[in-house]
Amino acid sequence: MRAVVGIDFGTESARAIVVDARDGRVLGSGVSAYTHGVIDDRLPSTGTALGAEWALQHPGDWLASLESCVREALAAAAVAGADVIGLGIDFTACTVLPVRADGSPLMLESAFAGEPNAWPKLWKHHASQPQATRVTDVAAARGEAWLPRYGGRISSEWMLPKALQVLEEAPAAFAAADLIVEGGDWVVWQLTGQFARNACAAGYKGLWHKREGYPSDAYLRALHPGLDGFYAGKGGGQAVVAPGARVGSLTASWATRLGLSPATAVGAALIDAHAGVLGSGATTPGALMLILGTSTCHLVIAEHEHLVPGVAGVVEDGIVAGMFAYEAGQAAVGDSFAWFVDMLASADVQAEAARRQVSAHDVLSERAAGLRPGETGLIALDWWNGNRSTLVDAELSGLLVGATLATRPEHIYRALIESTAFGTRVIADALRAGSVPVTRVVAGGGLTRNRLLMQIYADVLGMEIEVAGASQASALGAAMLGAVAAGADAGGYGSIEDAAAAMAPAPTERYQGDSGAHGRYDALYALYCELYDTFGRHSTLMHRLRALR
């Protein structure tokens, strides 16, 4: 029996699973929280205070947790190290750190230990917003062809704004850095001694395109003279490798630390959400993966590249080598349901929840399940945290229409769920209108446990929804990367598609869209789209209202 290891590097901890390479069965797992967690108050080195919106991590935590959780998973699986043929990782992104040419983090040097900009900036570090605004504005002013590929706006979470912040706020650290690298690529580098940028993070967060490369030096100079040559050097330079690539094998030192063979293949890293697509088996063209959580991430694989207005990213080799992966998002999904429960769930809802020892969500979902589509007389626009796709407008806001004195909490709760389903349908329709087929829907994430929500989504979309079978889909996807890196000859696979076909478990559940409900939702969806166009495209009222705050 051959086994592979997958490690999912999250925001607070790393999780490892050891799986059977033949069928993806999980043999053992382990988890290890990062010692320093999210660093958003003071540097642990010097106590230096951090500003608002800062979020850093310690790279030593990643390695310590890696060793700990892999050893725990191997022990639980009772698999011999020699039987592990490959190892893969997924990582939050864009989480980036400045390093020396040998991969040594700048912040480990005494000269830079007290410099916040020398530390790894976690994905949710938003203090680069001023830089992100300029990255967008300069690109828009110059008519840069790559800007529309990202929906016309560059996020503060991405690579270039974060690098520009280092340059502007800590020029000495910027100068001393030979490379600024993704955390996932850095961990693979540590494990193998080889550095490569993974196409997924480079494409979605680093402005890289397989055929057109990176933004030009002319653009970089217009943004900041000190960025001239950035992509030939610190920010690019090395090969960008596709998912499933074998970056190398374990160094002797890491083989010993993990109790594995030095022959163990190590795959290129992948962003955590994208690895979840592999683990969920949604790797065939036309499969739309919904990762339903506080927000929703939509990922779909296609054979061709098209520019879909308002869809924020399309990356060749983004998830499956040789294929294009499209990404879209809804900024507030579970977050808006939680907002409703926290802010507005009435005393009787809370009392019933307490009495029955269930959550307020359960009470509201049960009550709402008895309602027909349209019966509430309500429609909401699901923009409680702006619109990420297809309008790409963070200043839009939530709207509820149709309230009467008979409107009850469960009516609004259902309308909020419906609004997020309509928002997903807008994205699916936009993809199709942009010649990207959507023929299958696979759902993952915590909200798949809400049966009412799943049925509403199936009814609104008028499609079957498969609930992904993997309980740790990202870690399983990472294990697939290890299996492909090892190759078919070693007991692994020749391609991601083959690995996913063999290793992804069957759906735990399938929700069928009801045709009667779908017809009623068609009528409501038409009204939703009217509101969507009115407030999203034709009227600037939400912007003006926000400006009055």
Added chain:
Amino acid sequence: MRAVVGIDFGTESARAIVVDARDGRVLGSGVSAYTHGVIDDRLPSTGTALGAEWALQHPGDWLASLESCVREALAAAAVAGADVIGLGIDFTACTVLPVRADGSPLMLESAFAGEPNAWPKLWKHHASQPQATRVTDVAAARGEAWLPRYGGRISSEWMLPKALQVLEEAPAAFAAADLIVEGGDWVVWQLTGQFARNACAAGYKGLWHKREGYPSDAYLRALHPGLDGFYAGKGGGQAVVAPGARVGSLTASWATRLGLSPATAVGAALIDAHAGVLGSGATTPGALMLILGTSTCHLVIAEHEHLVPGVAGVVEDGIVAGMFAYEAGQAAVGDSFAWFVDMLASADVQAEAARRQVSAHDVLSERAAGLRPGETGLIALDWWNGNRSTLVDAELSGLLVGATLATRPEHIYRALIESTAFGTRVIADALRAGSVPVTRVVAGGGLTRNRLLMQIYADVLGMEIEVAGASQASALGAAMLGAVAAGADAGGYGSIEDAAAAMAPAPTERYQGDSGAHGRYDALYALYCELYDTFGRHSTLMHRLRALR
């Protein structure tokens, strides 16, 4: 010392006050609940079950409560019956009953005791909606000139739909009735032996116009052949008298029952809300009276008649003889705040209210008082129960825009209050645009106790708001009617204006509009008007959404 008695006939009870005719000082008061209250389940006579939306009363209750509360008030005031020079009443409207030529109610006869349509229909009897729809539709189809005076729609609460329901459902009762009369006019008839229709109820609820009279027989025949001659007979016929008119003096029998002199002058009745305008002293042209309760009633006196689009009633002699009284309304005001507290006030709001032994309204108002205009980023359209003026559209619904994950309960509560203030400003602006001056604002009703609401209204309107000083404004207004009926020679007054000037107390409080806040609200009001026009005039979305229920 001369005294007058005012009696306010409400929905559940009658209240009497005895006041000093010189200055309106309240000397004593009494209250008496109606024995049968609102009859909406079964007839007390035969147990006959009533349908949905039915609401009846027993006329015997009015007389019994009248005697009881007047005697209680006289005793409390320690005023000798001989010192009472006049008596006036106000009454809910349109509350109508079919009677014989001598005033005897049909439902007291054994043949009709079990016939619901023979009983007095209370103002909030809404089972005449099918009839009301036809009253409107036939008038619209014929282009009846009087229809626009009522905002283009006749309410199920009014006289003609209620009479038509009697005709259609109980033709024998309709045939047996010599008159169909307002409850207020019937009580005055009982007290004096004289029947007169009061101009206020006839004008606002009975389609009467001082110079143009009633709708034509041609219209009535088109509506229903059995209505031919209705206004020459059962529904009109007698003189219509202006407020302050003396209908007669107490019959010997009633003088005895009340312990008053048979010389006591009895004035024509007035609708309860309109009597409140007198009691509040808002009798000068340009004074806008806001009666702020579950809904809001707006009344303003003017010297000239204009057709103001969407303002549902203008009646000459409606409140002050010789003047025109305009009426508008907002259908849900306090009701929408109560809805929010009942349905959506979160557990922490309720817990704080319980701990501090205050209402959830107090907690929300306190929290909301710390916010600047616009700070919530929210705007609502105050249509939780449709729009009564200026759109006159019951199928409109509530809207909230601007919600984010940071939106708190007190933000929404404040937005709801603001939305009702904007709605009032729309009405004031429509009156001014229609050449009806609005130069002063007087507020009454239960919501005047909410200081946050009062300040928001003053800031939104940019005007001082006087809070009416009378605690029982309608009863005081009724007393003024008695004082004018008695006349100046008897120690009363020659006109309503004179009575109000002498007898209405000074405001208890004056709220000044803050110019900075008013400026900020101007910007928000512009956005409110955009939404108002979008959903109220240009788009039928709310209607289509409602149709999908």
